[in-house]
Amino acid sequence: MSKETWQEKFDQTKQLSFRFTTVSDAPIEPLYTPEDVADIDYDRDLGYPGEFPFTRGVHPSMYRGRNWTMRQFAGFGSPKDTNGRFHFLLNNGQTGLSVAFDFPTLYGRDSDDPRCRGEVGKCGVAIDTLRDMEILFDRIPMDQITTSMTINPPAVILWAMYLVVAEKQGVPWEKVGGTIQNDMLKEFIAQKTWIFPPEPSLKIIVDILAFASENVPRWNTISISGYHIREAGSTAVQELAFTLGDGMTYVKEAVKAGLDPDRFAPRLSFFFNSHNDFFEEVAKFRAARRIWSRFMKEEIGAKDPRSWMLRFHTQTAGCSLTAQQPTNNVVRTTIQALAAVMGGTQSLHTNSMDETLALPTENSAMVALRTQQIIAEESGATNAIDPLGGSYFVEALTTRMEREALEYIQRIEEMGGMIKAIERGYPQREISQAAYHYQQQVDAGEKSIVGVNRFAIGDEPPIDTLRIDEQVEREQIRSLQQVRAERDNDALQRGLAALKETAQAGGNLVPAVLDCVRAYGSVGEIVNELRGVFGEYEDPAYL
Numbered sequence: 001m002s003k004e005t006w007q008e009k010f011d012q013t014k015q016l017s018f019r020f021t022t023v024s025d026a027p028i029e030p031l032y033t034p035e036d037v038a039d040i041d042y043d044r045d046l047g048y049p050g051e052f053p054f055t056r057g058v059h060p061s062m063y064r065g066r067n068w069t070m071r072q073f074a075g076f077g078s079p080k081d082t083n084g085r086f087h088f089l090l091n092n093g094q095t096g097l098s099v100a101f102d103f104p105t106l107y108g109r110d111s112d113d114p115r116c117r118g119e120v121g122k123c124g125v126a127i128d129t130l131r132d133m134e135i136l137f138d139r140i141p142m143d144q145i146t147t148s149m150t151i152n153p154p155a156v157i158l159w160a161m162y163l164v165v166a167e168k169q170g171v172p173w174e175k176v177g178g179t180i181q182n183d184m185l186k187e188f189i190a191q192k193t194w195i196f197p198p199e200p201s202l203k204i205i206v207d208i209l210a211f212a213s214e215n216v217p218r219w220n221t222i223s224i225s226g227y228h229i230r231e232a233g234s235t236a237v238q239e240l241a242f243t244l245g246d247g248m249t250y251v252k253e254a255v256k257a258g259l260d261p262d263r264f265a266p267r268l269s270f271f272f273n274s275h276n277d278f279f280e281e282v283a284k285f286r287a288a289r290r291i292w293s294r295f296m297k298e299e300i301g302a303k304d305p306r307s308w309m310l311r312f313h314t315q316t317a318g319c320s321l322t323a324q325q326p327t328n329n330v331v332r333t334t335i336q337a338l339a340a341v342m343g344g345t346q347s348l349h350t351n352s353m354d355e356t357l358a359l360p361t362e363n364s365a366m367v368a369l370r371t372q373q374i375i376a377e378e379s380g381a382t383n384a385i386d387p388l389g390g391s392y393f394v395e396a397l398t399t400r401m402e403r404e405a406l407e408y409i410q411r412i413e414e415m416g417g418m419i420k421a422i423e424r425g426y427p428q429r430e431i432s433q434a435a436y437h438y439q440q441q442v443d444a445g446e447k448s449i450v451g452v453n454r455f456a457i458g459d460e461p462p463i464d465t466l467r468i469d470e471q472v473e474r475e476q477i478r479s480l481q482q483v484r485a486e487r488d489n490d491a492l493q494r495g496l497a498a499l500k501e502t503a504q505a506g507g508n509l510v511p512a513v514l515d516c517v518r519a520y521g522s523v524g525e526i527v528n529e530l531r532g533v534f535g536e537y538e539d540p541a542y543l
Contacts, residue, residue, distance in 0.1 A: 003033055019446065023277035024235035025437065026400075032392035040395055045290065049385045052297065054289040055398065056386040057344040058309040063382035067095075069347035070372045071148055071313065075100030075125035076359045077472045079135035082125040086140060088362060094369055097140070097178075098148040098349060100124035100359075101158070106193045108154040110524030111476040120473035123359070124150075128480045128522045133161040134168065143171040147178040148223070148313065148347075153195035155182040156204055156510060157526050160517040163216065179220035179269055179313070182208060185246040185418055189427045191228040192539070195527060198419050200534035204509060205250060206257050209264040211510040220269040222250060223313060229427075230273035231319045233435020236284045237401055239273060241408030242427045244291055248409070249418040251300055261300050265307035274336040274343075275317040281336070282388055283397035285343025288312070291402055314340035315349040321356040325451035326463055329353040334371050341381050342388055348372055358465040423540060480522065487520040495519045496529045503533040 010030060020028045029036075040046070047053055050060030059065060072089055074097070075082045086097055101124040104116035110128050111120045120126045127133060137147075142165065151158045159180045166176045184201040187194045194201070205222060212221045226243030234242070247268065254264055270288070274281050292310035296302045316336035321329045330353050337350050350368040352360035360368065375381055388394045408430075415421045422428070441447040448454040495516040502512045509530075516526050 003035065006031070022236070022280040023275055023438075023447070024237065024280060024434075025441065026235075026237070026280065032396050034392065036392050036396040037399075040399060045399070046389065046395075052305065052308055053293040054309055055286050056389050058289065058311055058346075062344060062385040063341070063376075064385065067376045067382065068341065068345050069096040069146070070094050070369060070376075071096035071098045071347045071349055072365060072369055073098045073100050073150065073315065073349045074360075074365070075102075076123075076466065077121040077125065077468050078476060079125055079127065079132045081121070081472070083136055083138050083140075085362070085365070086136075089365065089369065090140075090145070092366060092369060093373060096146045096148065096347060099136070099150065101149075101151055102126045103193075105154070105158075105523060106151065108157075108195050108523055108527035110522045111473065111480055113524060118473070120476050122468050126472070126476045127158065127161070128476070128524070129483045129520050130161050130164055130517050131479070131483050131520065133158075133165050137162075137165050137169075141171075142166045142169055143175040148181075149178065150181050152181055152184055152187050152191075152193060153201070154523050154527055155180045156208055156513050157517065157523050159208070159219075160510065160513045164514065164517050173216045175218070176216055177218040179223050180208075181225060181271070182222045183225045183246065183271075185249060185422065186225045186228055186243070188422045188537070188539075189229060189242060189246075190232040190234075190431065194537045195531065196534040197537045198422065200530075201537075202250070202253050202419075203506075206254050206259070207508045207510055209250075209254050209267075210257075210259055211508060212267065213259070213263045217267075220267050221264065223269050223271040224250065225271040227271050227273045227315055229431065230275065230317065232431050233319075233438065234431040235434045236275065236277070236280050237404045238408065238427075238430055238434060240284055240288055240291075240401060241405040241412075242431075243270065243272070244288065244295070244405065245409050245412050245418050245421075245427075247292065248295060251296070255300065261296070261302040262304040262307050265296060265300075265302055266304065266309075269346075270310055270312035272312050272314050272340075272345075273317050274314050274340040274345075276320050276332060276335065278335055278339045278342075279388075279394060279397060280401075281339035282343045283394055283401050285312070285314075285340070285345065286386075286389075286394070286398045287402040287405065289344075290398070291405060311346045313347040313349070314343075314345040316340070316351045318351050318355055321351060321353070322449060322452055323356050324456065325460065326353050326357065328451050329356070330367060330371065333368065334375070337371055337375055338379070338381060341375055342386075344386065354463060354465055357463075358467070361464055361466045363464070425540060483520050484522075492516065492519040492521050492525075495521060496525065499526065499529050500533060503530055 046055045049057035074085045103119045105127045209221050212219045224247040226239040230239040289310045293308040296308045316333045350371045352364035352368040354364045412421045499512040
């Protein structure tokens with residue numbers, strides 16, 4: 001039977017009057033055949049796992065060598081509270097830590113700043129000084145566990161605190177592993193937690209790349225993040241394009257500053273969202289590896305194959321979770337986590353079912369961790385490498401996403417690069433329009449959300465949620481004031497003066513920040529010194 005004959009039969013059958021599209025509204029054909037992958041060359045476009053262009057994975061053995069790192073995002077209340085949750089998760093089989101910070105810390109402000117009233121410890125853990133970081137990692141062996149820290153404008157300060165705590169544990173920096181998010185361009189595009197303008201923000205990132213490549217060789221210096229771009233309402237292609245566009249900007253900036261790409265590129269990592277559309281997400285991850293490897297090898301000229309690899313962490317889509325019928329979120333998270341595994345992620349966070357209402361309870365965090373463990377231990381999903389590779393549908397979708405992402409990247413280049421595009425509000429506007437379009441589809445019933453616009457029920461019984469006691473803020477402020485009273489304030493003032501001088505001279509800031517941290521300078525005090533030199537960013541209006 002020819003495809004034309006099948007098409008005639010198909011056209012004569014009963015069909016739903018419905019536009020079949022991905023969650024991003026990309027059209028999907030009813031059937032994919034060899035014709036849809038006729039232009040794909042196996043060696044050029046796919047290759048074997050662990051081989052350029054890494055479409056099928058970055059390691060030859062993938063999960064037959066080791067499973068992904070199970071890294072649940074955790075942080076709430078005081079450092080002591082979060083330390084307790086860390087030990088709970090590790091005792092239940094979690095294999096890596098991931099720190100959620102509260103809003104004051106994310107914005108580089110101290111807990112006693114009047115603008116932080118009511119926010120201390122609410123959406124993550126409060127960290128003011130080295131003393132807090134010492135408590136956060138109490139009894140956690142920093143040479144055996146890797147830690148991811150979701151921190152951006154003050155990333156250099158929180159990273160310095162982590163390194164000094166390792167020193168105090170007697171762990172040499174050569175053995176310290178982990179990741180700081182440290183991705184400022186996506187902050188300007190999507191998440192909106194910024195302090196300094198783009199240019200000095202990029203300069204600090206390059207400082208970290210340079211310092212880590214010489215002194216902390218196991219540390220991933222940046223996690224180039226599409227997660228927040230997707231959470232802001234982008235399509236899958238926009239997430240892919242803007243994230244890789246940001247990554248390309250960082251690499252070009254570092255090369256321009258004189259850094260050898262093969263010295264820093266192997267420690268770059270990425271962070272993607274995994275949404276509800278299973279096949280679209282798998283294709284996105286596969287396309288991401290292919291685009292990045294070709295950029296690093298063919299445009300940047302990196303020689304080390306490790307520089308060509310795109311390694312990534314995945315978090316399931318928080319924006320897809322619903323307050324209505326929250327137990328349905330366990331099912332959504334399972335599908336999203338499976339897509340991340342089928343797409344070859346290196347580490348994974350699974351959201352808890354109650355995260356649309358509050359930070360996770362201990363029970364819901366356990367269910368989320370068990371979701372990953374069941375996929376790893378019971379589903380058979382890890383038996384074969386890239387098991388969807390060769391699917392006419394997945395390969396065609398991978399190629400289409402690559403092409404459409406590259407078209408976005410080309411438009412950004414024509415604007416003068418990502419910073420110019422951000423200043424014009426281009427990615428922000430594209431994301432806003434995509435989010436508006438999706439909401440219109442939901443409101444019209446063209447996209448289903450079970451429990452919201454389909455299969456909704458009436459009054460639902462409340463579920464247990466985690467509440468942060470107001471006492472946390474009072475205790476955190478008291479602790480900060482005690483540190484200020486007990487520390488060597490003369491040593492701190494000398495450190496802050498040296499930091500200001502280094503910032504004005506354009507030197508690498510990391511050593512000066514380390515000295516301020518060792519003197520128990522607070523996040524707010526160090527940020528204020530830098531703010532005095534670099535100024536503060538204001539978001540441009542865009543239409």
